[in-house]
Amino acid sequence: MDHPAMTAPDLFAGIGLREAALPDDLRDLLALAPAPLAGLATLAEKARHPALAALCRETGLPLREIARADLAAVPTLTRSPGQIARFGTGSLAEACALLAAGPGARLTGPRQIAHSGRATIAFAERNPA
Template structure:
């Protein structure tokens, strides 16, 4: 199962999310898009999921905290307890033995990040 993890700021556009996803490897073969629970109902994410033809997997912040990620944002680490929400969401949603296919990619406007993981599912 291939899962894209996304994190985005308030005000991020569909173009920003799409750009980050493409930079991370694109939507081909995705089974789902994952994000932290409080972002899962965002209209812009729903639009991207519809465009990609995949469901959204909401992952609680408690689950994401402590997931070791290869890239780190100090601001995200302090707020959420993980280095990258996009990477952590992708790993969590892809299953217990998941591995990252791509580390986080950031949109040019810096409002969206995406990473892709593959695993056996959760």
């Protein structure tokens, strides 16, 4: 996506991952970022995952841990019934990205899924106002 008016660091990546996720899964997804990132976000209980810890060390990006209770009712582009039942929102990755980017943030598009199926990523832009 082309974002001519966006300047770094206004883009945040929300990450969802399974226990079996590998660092390469996350690296491949991070390469899809449409602009430089200000930070990463994931569910607090997934924040210590070895693949995510490796990604943070490699990139130097800060990781925001999102509380499960904060996910409830965050509107997302993706409406996964499984995610709604488990987390109260349609996409963990999209909700984490939006919460990290702050009030008025907007998604750049729906979540993207790693080829392996072990991780997802979504990008949200901070509100420029």
